[in-house]
Amino acid sequence: MFALLKHSREVLGMNARNLEYVRPLNRKRGREFADNKLLAKRLLRKNDLPVPSLIGRIKTHAELEIFDWESLPESFALKPNRGFGGEGILIVYGRKRGRTDAWVKASGAIVTVEDLKTHIRNILDGSFSLTNTPDIAFFEERLKLLKLFKPYAYRGIPDIRVVVFNHVPVMAMLRLPTRESDGKANLQQGAIGTGIDLATGTTTSAVVGKSHIIEYVPGTRLALSGIRIPYWNEILRIAVESQSVSGLGFLGADIAIDRDRGPVLLELNARPGLSIQIANLSGLKSRLDRVKGLKVKTTERGILLGKNLFGGEIEEEIEEISGKRVIGSVEKVKLIGKDGKEVIVEAKIDTGADSTSIDTDLARELGFGSLIDFFDSFPKPSVQNDTEAFLIQESLRKEYLGKHEDLKDIVFVSSSNGISFRPKIRCQLILDSIELNPKITIASRAHLQYPVIVGRNSLKRFLIDVNK
Amino acid sequence: MEYSQITQFIVDQNVPAQTLALLLLLPVVATLASFFRQVVGIKAFGIYTPSIITFALLAFNPNGLKYGIVIFISVIFIGMVTRYALRRARLLYLPRVAITLSVISFSMLGVLIIGGSLNRTGLAGVSIFPLLIMITITEKFVAVQLEKGTKVALILAAETLGISLVGYVLISWQAFILFILAYPWTVLLTIPLNILLGKWTGLRLSEYVRFSRILSQK
Structure with a gap:
């Protein structure tokens, strides 16, 4: 109501x-x-x-009698000047074969000069005009x-x-x-x-x-x-x-x-x-x-x-x-941390990223401080290539997964700054009113514009419109 | 009967009380029609037709309401049939309406004769003017039929009859007439009421139905 x-x-x-x-x-x-269609036509032109171009017009019964019907083209539209609601319009699509004084309508019905005359007389008498006042008939291009x-x-x-x-x-x-x-x-x-x-x-x-x-x-x-x-x-x-x-x-x-x-x-x-x-x-x-x-x-x-x-x-x-929901390339997201702490931030929607990641400071704000301290406390050897990184990742997983309640995974990330290891947490994220609960990587994004990147693992239910 | 001073004065000038009552009731009926148009969204054939039909129905009294309705419906029906019959003749507008009126006149005569032979004295006793009024609404009907089609014309005719019936109930209500005669100035209230109606920009009731799909969106 x-x-x-x-x-x-x-x-x-x-x-x-x-x-x-x-x-x-x-x-x-x-x-x-x-x-007044004729007036409008003139001014607009x-x-x-x-x-539509004007073929001819008939103002009076006298003009109707002397009208040269052969001058009409193959197809045309006949209209009342002050008609409304599409009333009184007659359209022909071509001449009847072998005749100069008869045309064919869309329905296949034949329109003779006599039919045209009757129709025009009705127009001139105002049968189709707004106030039933005398009107002008005109032919225009179809x-x-x-x-x-x-x-x-x-x-x-x-x-x-x-x-x-x-x-x-x-x-x-x-x-x-x-x-x-x-x-x-x-x-x-x-x-x-x-x-x-x-x-x-x-x-x-x-x-x-x-x-x-x-x-x-x-x-x-x-x-x-x-x-x-x-x-x-x-x-x-x-x-x-x-x-x-x-x-x-x-x-x-x-x-x-x-x-x-x-x-x-x-x-x-x-x-x-x-x-x-x-x-x-x-x-x-x-x-x-x-x-x-x-x-x-x-x-x-x-x-x-x-x-x-x-x-x-x-x-x-x-x-x-x-x-699916349509979202833009930057959207507001709400993160719900431990103890129900809610933070709303702008996030970059990035289909190039495998997974969603958030900034270290933001993670601390959400109550993951103890995990970050725990993760920073153990040694991580420096690695040169992905193969090495993969092996270390596996050994780190074996050693530390399950040792801290918030630590859901350990991954390596290669970027222009080299290869680094990062912890993953699980955290509730609300994007365009849809609740998600993805695994989220924690990384230092202090030098970047957005504290959150929403990656492919959170985007299955969305389409992205880059113009938005 | 208790007249107000002004009413008594008017009656003393040899104006029949009946005439006075009708003149005072006309603004009320007209206001009713404008209310139906602006607030309810019932169009009918403008304001003249429902008003005049209301008084025509009243003139069929006593006990003539049913004849009034039957005559209204048959006039519309015959008008419609005649139009279809004349379609192929391709006549100009006025001659066509004239033929329609003739057909209706003869039909009404037929109805009166049949009514008389069946001893329906109520029907034969119908005075000529309300009957003529009923017949002339044909022109309205045919005009709308030509411009907007038979369906629209039928809807408008039904709406006209509906408003006229409501008007009829109102102005044949004895207590209401007595009230108007006792306080004739109350009729002036229709003017501010119509000013309000004339400034009313809200949706009409019919538009709540027409736009229900938009209105019921979350």
Whole structure:
């Protein structure tokens, strides 16, 4: 119950979205820009952002009558200028063989000039516009599906929704058209939304429709997590820059990837939907709060901020799949010595070391002083090579093991300073909340930066990320 | 009946008590609809439709509630069927809605005739205006159906009926009406209440369900 209340402050609801973000941040000019696709296209293009190219437009019934249908290309998308939610869009993939006045849809259905005319009349009469007011119809270039997305998308083109606030990308999802959504990449119509790790552009969890969580593409064993989206930095750049151009303070940018052209900005949304939170299994409100008030001067800075602040969900995913924890190359560890004495220190994670070792002074602090004195008290001959060292090690083991309760082993270590013998103890060590009880070598590390080295014998349950 | 001074004054000016009560109840019903939207998360067809349906249900009284509900459901059902029937004709929006309305009108006439022949006098005695109101919600329904699909439209229709029923229970509660007539100024409380609702940024109850997967994380 407590967790529920805590999390409820992290999630962005409809009330807060409208009152705190859309209303104050997206003024009339920005909204007009988001609702009017032709206007947006012109302005974005002027600012060197890639948009689908315009083939032609029809403003009135009179223009419809004199339109030259033969001027249309093999494939195109017909859209209402002020449509919303992907409604009223008609896409054809090629001409019907042997005819100049008929095209074929993805479903195989034939679209004749008469069909186009009826559809355009509906658009002009405002059947698909936000307020049922008269609208403009336009034709634009049809984007071509990227090979990578082919197995995931049903008919239409997937796109990437990036929510941008204060020039920082705060959350993103990949939207995949399904049979239910009839090839449209719109969650409300039944498309799949897949959360994206902002740092790497890799998909994480997925939701279908408004709130149903899924793992695989329906009807297949194709995992929806782990898809690496190409042009990721470019996509984030387009999203952030489209915010500057549009003047929308809180924006959802829809970006598709064309097989030939790369990322192309499809649409801007002044009222981005909230399901993106379910796709990412993460709340938007806490993210927006973290970005609020930051002074972000450049696009690069905004992208970096978004990646650093909100990336990294993928790590948990890896931990879940591998059952291993992901740690960095330097981590805090807690050592529990004799009599329960606890010491927390920074440790170097070193996969080059066979075993974990700690500094002599630290060992004394943990209550192993008597062992160290005992070990120092007996003579250790100097040796020249590993073979000699091995023989001495065996004789030392025979002589002294079991003579002191803390002495668990004696080993020789070759280093640049020559060969030396060291005692091993057993000591409880807690790394990233996992309890270990490894044998630990005691060595003088006073001249080194970290008093503890965690070696391979303690790292079986971890993966190491050197960027961390 | 115990009227407050102001109520008595208004009634003395030849304003029917019934009219006064309805005018005072409208803000209450509207506030109910806004509460359901902002706090509970039940959308319905905006605020007008649930309010007007509430009063339409009231006008079916006495004992007409069941007819009101049956008529509401059949209007939606016939509207839906007609849409499917007209789909292939590819008509423009308004003519299509006009045909839908005609079909519903004839169906209602049919229902009244059948009701009369079965001696369901309650049904035949239904006054025309609530019936017309019920019929005109078709436009709302068809508009939503076109924009967001049949499923959403059906959900919104059910939500509208739900809110209207709650409103109906409230405004047909005799003690409540008497209270309002005795203290008409209490209706003004709906304004500060709506200001609070208008500033409410918390999650709606429905969103606790929608985002339960995020909210229930450790």
